[in-house]
Amino acid sequence: MSTDLKTRVQELIETMINPAVAGHGGFVELIDVQDNRVYLQMGGGCQGCGAADVTLKAGIERLIKEELPEVAEVLDTTDHGAGTNPYYSPGKA
Amino acid sequence: MDRLLLLLPTTTYRTEAFVDAARALGVDLVCASERPSTLEAAAPDHLLTLDFDAPDAAADAVARFAARRPLAAVVGVDDRTTEAAAAIARRLGLKANDPTAVHAARDKYQMRECLAAAGLPVPRFRRIPLADDPYLAARGVAFPCVLKPLALSASRGVIRADNADQFVAAFGRIRALLARDDVHLTGDAAQALLAEAFVPGLEVALEGLLIRGTLTTLALFDKPDPLDGPFFEETIYVTPSRLPAAVQERLRAAGAAACAALGLVEGPVHAELRYNDDGP
Numbered sequence: 001m002s003t004d005l006k007t008r009v010q011e012l013i014e015t016m017i018n019p020a021v022a023g024h025g026g027f028v029e030l031i032d033v034q035d036n037r038v039y040l041q042m043g044g045g046c047q048g049c050g051a052a053d054v055t056l057k058a059g060i061e062r063l064i065k066e067e068l069p070e071v072a073e074v075l076d077t078t079d080h081g082a083g084t085n086p087y088y089s090p091g092k093a
Numbered sequence: 094m095d096r097l098l099l100l101l102p103t104t105t106y107r108t109e110a111f112v113d114a115a116r117a118l119g120v121d122l123v124c125a126s127e128r129p130s131t132l133e134a135a136a137p138d139h140l141l142t143l144d145f146d147a148p149d150a151a152a153d154a155v156a157r158f159a160a161r162r163p164l165a166a167v168v169g170v171d172d173r174t175t176e177a178a179a180a181i182a183r184r185l186g187l188k189a190n191d192p193t194a195v196h197a198a199r200d201k202y203q204m205r206e207c208l209a210a211a212g213l214p215v216p217r218f219r220r221i222p223l224a225d226d227p228y229l230a231a232r233g234v235a236f237p238c239v240l241k242p243l244a245l246s247a248s249r250g251v252i253r254a255d256n257a258d259q260f261v262a263a264f265g266r267i268r269a270l271l272a273r274d275d276v277h278l279t280g281d282a283a284q285a286l287l288a289e290a291f292v293p294g295l296e297v298a299l300e301g302l303l304i305r306g307t308l309t310t311l312a313l314f315d316k317p318d319p320l321d322g323p324f325f326e327e328t329i330y331v332t333p334s335r336l337p338a339a340v341q342e343r344l345r346a347a348g349a350a351a352c353a354a355l356g357l358v359e360g361p362v363h364a365e366l367r368y369n370d371d372g373p
Contacts, residue, residue: 016135024131051130053108054101058124058139059132088128089275091104 005070006033012067013040017060021046024087028060036072038064048083050090052076095165096121098155098181100145100174103128104275107170123164125155127173138162145173146279148180148192155181172246173277175199194356199244201287204355211354213347214372218289223271227264230288231257237291239322242267244282253291253322260288263323294369296320298330299348301362308349308362313341340368347373 010030017028026046031039040060046052053076061074080090097120101108108124115122124130125141133140141158143151155164166187169178175195182189197203202220209215220243221230231254240263241251250270252263267286271278298314314330334341348364366373 017132020135021131026131050103050105051126051128053112054103054124054126054140055130055132057108057112058122059130059136062136062139063132087131088103091102091106 005036005068006030008068009033009038009064009071012064016063016067021055024049025085026087031077036070038071038074039077040074042076042078042080045085045087046083047078048080048086048090050086050088052078052080052086094119094121096123096162098123098125098141098164098167100125100143100167100169100178100181102126102145102171102173104173105171111168111170120165123158123162143177145177146277148177151177152180152184156184159185172199172244188359190357190359194358197355198357200282201241201243202281202285205287205289207354207356208351211350213350213354216290216292218287220285221264221288222285223268224284227261228257230264231260234260234288235290236260237322238288239291240264240267240286240288242271242278242282242286244278245270245276248325248327250286251325253324259323291322292367292369293321294367295336296365296367297334297336297344299344299362299364299366301348301352301364303352303357303359303362306353306358308345308352310345310348313344336368344368344373 013028013030021028024045026042026044029041029043031041042052056076064074065071097115099111099122101124103126112122123139123141125143127143127145129142130140133142143154145151164185167178167182169175176192176199179189179192179195183192197207205215205218219234237253237255239251239253250267252266254260254263270276271283296316299310300312301308301310312332313334314332315334315336316327317331318328344366347366351364352362
């Protein structure tokens, strides 16, 4: 079931999420699905972006859970500190 | 399910904590930032773009949204969103502080005026336009003094000056800071700074919650590293406070009196106070 869920999450990322975040030079990569928890990594303009948390929590996670209610949680594994070209600069304080 | 609007600047580091708290409360969450989310088109009922520097315009936009998606509460995250949050809540008839009180809490010059008018202890202070000649302005203050922007947080631009030369240098530094693209101040806060007498003594941070005008102190933090300047970067916070109970009580009372003087009645409070032989 986890493999099937992983496939469906991957399809959602490819068809709905990545086309949207590409507008800000970003992309989302599916790392794994374990125990109905989705592990993602953000890249490009999303990595280190000041809006990354909002995009993830209020955007990506919401969309995934609406389409796939069995998903329990979406977790971000990105090293945002290593982002070299964030779309929105994060705050310093 | 109640619907909550969170105002989240793209510069905040607090998004996850607030979103997780909303999830724990089981509310339907709408997030607004000052810059468009890349997913706003895909989730228009949950992602908004608002101008936090134009509270009335933000209130107009949210009123249109709330006409079809009613909101039960508005919470502003970080200093920058407080006035927009108050304006939105007022427009929607939600529980909130008066926008005038919120503005006074954010503008350090207006705050000093409110506190002084209420008879609360404040250092001597002056508002100085950034267009003024700092060499002349330095003649109008007593030293040591502290110069600071009218509305920035995290001790940005707060600088002690012990003489006229240091005053001029600090003035120029603050002027340059306020001209930066990533500093979003408008109105008087972008055109003036505050100079006030340096207050010696220990400093504490009070975290509280106002409910219908009554302040409950949630925590009192000691700041054990001396904060004597010239810069006032914060290092260590310690709680529970190690101060004598009587001192803590005076600090709590001073915090409550300040909230009342400003006209604040609802919501979380972060206050910083100094204490010396003259009291809070």
